[in-house]
Amino acid sequence: MALADVKQTATEARLAALTLPEGGCLETARHAALSRVQTMGLPGRRDEYWKYTRPDTLTAAEVSKATVFATDEEPMFNEFDRLRVVFVDGVFDPEASDDLSLEGVTIDRIADICGKDIHWAKDLYGVLEARGQNPVERPLAALNTAFAQDGVAIHVTGKPSKPINLVYVHSDEMSDAILHHVIRVESGAEVTILENGPAASRFNKCMEIDVADTGKLHLVRAQGRDHERRAATHMFARLGTESVFKSFTLTVNGVLTRNEAVIELLGDDAIAHIAGACVGDGDFHHDDTVFITHDAVNCESRQVFKKVLRNGATGVFQGKILVKEGAQKTDGYQISQSLLLDDDSQFLAKPELEIYADDVICSHGSTTGAIDEEALFYLRSRGVPTGEATDLLTLAFLAEAVDEVEDPEIAASIVARLEGWLSRRR
Amino acid sequence: MLEIKNLHVKLEDEDKQILKGLDLKVEAGKVHAIMGPNGSGKSTLSYVLSGRDGYEVTEGSATLDGEDLLELDPEERAALGVFLAFQYPVEIPGVGNMTFLRTAVNSQRKARGEEEMSAAEFLKMVRAKAKELKIDADMLKRPVNVGFSGGEKKRNEILQMAMLEPKMCILDETDSGLDVDAMKLVADGVNALRDEGRGFLVITHYQRLLDHIKPDVVHILANGRIVKTGGPELALEVENNGYAGILAEVA
Numbered sequence: 001m002a003l004a005d006v007k008q009t010a011t012e013a014r015l016a017a018l019t020l021p022e023g024g025c026l027e028t029a030r031h032a033a034l035s036r037v038q039t040m041g042l043p044g045r046r047d048e049y050w051k052y053t054r055p056d057t058l059t060a061a062e063v064s065k066a067t068v069f070a071t072d073e074e075p076m077f078n079e080f081d082r083l084r085v086v087f088v089d090g091v092f093d094p095e096a097s098d099d100l101s102l103e104g105v106t107i108d109r110i111a112d113i114c115g116k117d118i119h120w121a122k123d124l125y126g127v128l129e130a131r132g133q134n135p136v137e138r139p140l141a142a143l144n145t146a147f148a149q150d151g152v153a154i155h156v157t158g159k160p161s162k163p164i165n166l167v168y169v170h171s172d173e174m175s176d177a178i179l180h181h182v183i184r185v186e187s188g189a190e191v192t193i194l195e196n197g198p199a200a201s202r203f204n205k206c207m208e209i210d211v212a213d214t215g216k217l218h219l220v221r222a223q224g225r226d227h228e229r230r231a232a233t234h235m236f237a238r239l240g241t242e243s244v245f246k247s248f249t250l251t252v253n254g255v256l257t258r259n260e261a262v263i264e265l266l267g268d269d270a271i272a273h274i275a276g277a278c279v280g281d282g283d284f285h286h287d288d289t290v291f292i293t294h295d296a297v298n299c300e301s302r303q304v305f306k307k308v309l310r311n312g313a314t315g316v317f318q319g320k321i322l323v324k325e326g327a328q329k330t331d332g333y334q335i336s337q338s339l340l341l342d343d344d345s346q347f348l349a350k351p352e353l354e355i356y357a358d359d360v361i362c363s364h365g366s367t368t369g370a371i372d373e374e375a376l377f378y379l380r381s382r383g384v385p386t387g388e389a390t391d392l393l394t395l396a397f398l399a400e401a402v403d404e405v406e407d408p409e410i411a412a413s414i415v416a417r418l419e420g421w422l423s424r425r426r
Numbered sequence: 427m428l429e430i431k432n433l434h435v436k437l438e439d440e441d442k443q444i445l446k447g448l449d450l451k452v453e454a455g456k457v458h459a460i461m462g463p464n465g466s467g468k469s470t471l472s473y474v475l476s477g478r479d480g481y482e483v484t485e486g487s488a489t490l491d492g493e494d495l496l497e498l499d500p501e502e503r504a505a506l507g508v509f510l511a512f513q514y515p516v517e518i519p520g521v522g523n524m525t526f527l528r529t530a531v532n533s534q535r536k537a538r539g540e541e542e543m544s545a546a547e548f549l550k551m552v553r554a555k556a557k558e559l560k561i562d563a564d565m566l567k568r569p570v571n572v573g574f575s576g577g578e579k580k581r582n583e584i585l586q587m588a589m590l591e592p593k594m595c596i597l598d599e600t601d602s603g604l605d606v607d608a609m610k611l612v613a614d615g616v617n618a619l620r621d622e623g624r625g626f627l628v629i630t631h632y633q634r635l636l637d638h639i640k641p642d643v644v645h646i647l648a649n650g651r652i653v654k655t656g657g658p659e660l661a662l663e664v665e666n667n668g669y670a671g672i673l674a675e676v677a
């Protein structure tokens with residue numbers, strides 16, 4: 001069978017296993033997304049954009065089983081006062097969630113935006129995803145727009161007194177969840193959104209984010225610890241003048257994770273920071289794929305990705321900065337680094353710059369390294385045992401990424417989780 | 427306290443003998459100085475005593491209060507009381523100096539079965555010691571040795587020594603790269619720690635430091651062995667005539 005046919009057959013098989021929600025104001029958007037998927041076909045092994053990550057289990061018609069991770073530990077972010085919006089296997093659970101009313105923000109289910117006639121959400125749904133299909137195709141995101149079962153529309157009009165926490169509970173070992181959120185941060189508004197949990201055995205998540213002029217959004221997520229879970233996530237963000245968008249992702253465990261971020265800086269003086277820290281042991285494959293477009297003057301973007309890999313774990317980074325013509329005074333920074341704790345693990349990186357303006361500063365770097373033996377001996381000579389010393393150096397390696405978390409208490413909470421993960425593996 | 431007998435050390439990866447039958451005994455309460463030309467094996471001795479990889483002891487022994495040091499991991503030696511002030515202190519980006527010090531102090535306490543130092547107690551002690559060494563709050567907050575000047579790094583070594591209160595202090599060219607004021611600070615730091623129960627091995631290239639830290643015994647190390655031992659006057663002889671005379675005399 002020719003390659004194109006293989007792809008088409010696989011795509012058709014996956015689509016046949018899904019049901020497109022009919023009716024409602026999103027029908028047009030969903031149908032348009034479906035035809036995008038049909039035209040593009042789902043990702044295949046030969047696709048350049050999937051060179052380092054095998055997409056088959058993400059695109060297969062059948063979900064692979066993932067055992068639910070049992071732990072006595074406190075849930076992530078439990079120490080913070082927050083508004084919880086809980087999804088169980090990809091379905092909103094009003095009983096487990098907090099009251100969704102909070103000053104400065106309106107939260108609605110995607111299913112309710114038609115009935116409530118929420119214009120901004122209708123107008124955003126699928127739009128940034130569609131824009132993000134160019135110049136690189138992201139078929140799993142289009143699939144999401146078409147078939148999403150649930151999700152929320154978050155409208156930030158003020159400065160809510162506490163973070164909104166999207167909690168993704170995984171309870172069924174054969175669950176296959178597709179969630180789609182739309183977020184709009186109005187001018188002068190500011191919010192922190194926390195996300196945590198594995199969500200399902202297989203999770204396809206899409207988040208479309210519209211930050212108006214001077215709006216600020218801080219996004220901190222912790223992807224769940226279930227070893228066998230798989231996730232393909234996309235965030236599409238559009239940034240207005242003087243707006244700020246900062247995103248940090250913590251990933252511990254997970255057999256397969258592909259996190260894509262597609263960011264467009266469309267207003268002057270906007271700032272986008274996309275960061276991630278991941279730690280993987282053994283059967284772990286983590287892929288960060290980032291595409292940042294500078295299309296305005298004097299914008300700043302930072303990509304900081306750190307990966308700690310051991311026992312044959314794999315890390316992937318594909319990061320691009322595209323500076324369009326006229327996007328002068330762009331300040332673009334990109335760093336991707338891995339710390340390999342043994343010879344079996346690997347890190348594959350593809351950093352890219354494409355610049356069409358002349359007055360810009362862009363730097364990128366990618367490194368792969370081991371624990372610094374000199375530093376290790378120095379610590380041990382002061383009495384710090386090898387295990388603890390290695391952990392200290394590992395946390396130091398991750399620090400630059402964790403430092404991207406604006407709130408020091410949330411950052412400390414993340415460091416504590418990393419410490420726990422490392423010390424359990426000493 | 428520290429007893430080294432007939433120590434032979436070669437590089438692990440190379441067929442190169444560096445220490446060739448070194449004998450040395452440092453008694454508690456005493457300051458011994460080791461002087462010697464570049465490449466004579468002074469740093470190698472300090473590294474072998476503190477347990478760095480890359481060296482192979484082919485013969486001889488080194489004990490601290492009768493305990494065989496060479497059998498132990500670096501952290502175990504540290505807990506026993508061995509401290510090396512590095513000739514080239516290591517930079518550790520991402521690890522705060524305070525975190526580093528507190529982890530070190532408490533690791534040693536834990537290893538000795540002692541109670542860990544409370545945060546308040548630790549802070550009080552570190553502030554007092556830092557002040558004596560003119561180490562400001564900023565230096566304590568910064569990552570270990572990152573962006574420190576040569577003198578700051580050496581003072582930071584002495585701060586660690588003061589916090590860890592080791593039994594056996596080995597200082598490897600702590601005077602190199604120091605101006606007169608910094609040298610005085612470092613020497614004062616060392617002198618403040620002089621105690622009946624503590625031994626010092628001060629490795630230096632120049633006699634300068636020994637004006638401030640008065641040694642009880644001076645050894646000349648050349649070509650992997652102690653070739654001459656004497657009193658403080660031996661350091662002066664080196665200062666005035668260089669090593670040539672002494673080496674010719676023992677050859």
Ligand SMILES: Nc1ncnc2c1ncn2[C@@H]1O[C@H](COP(=O)(O)OP(=O)(O)O)[C@@H](O)[C@H]1O
Nearest residue numbers: 437444462463464465466467468469470471480
């Ligand atoms: N790790 C090493 N690799 C290669 N040569 C070494 C190493 N350590 C020491 N040496 C060599 O051993 C000799 C003694 O070095 P060192 O102990 O640093 O002397 P000193 O401190 O007295 O100047 C020198 O010739 C030096 O080049």
Ligand SMILES: [Mg+2]
Nearest residue numbers: 468469513599
């Ligand atoms: Mg030396």
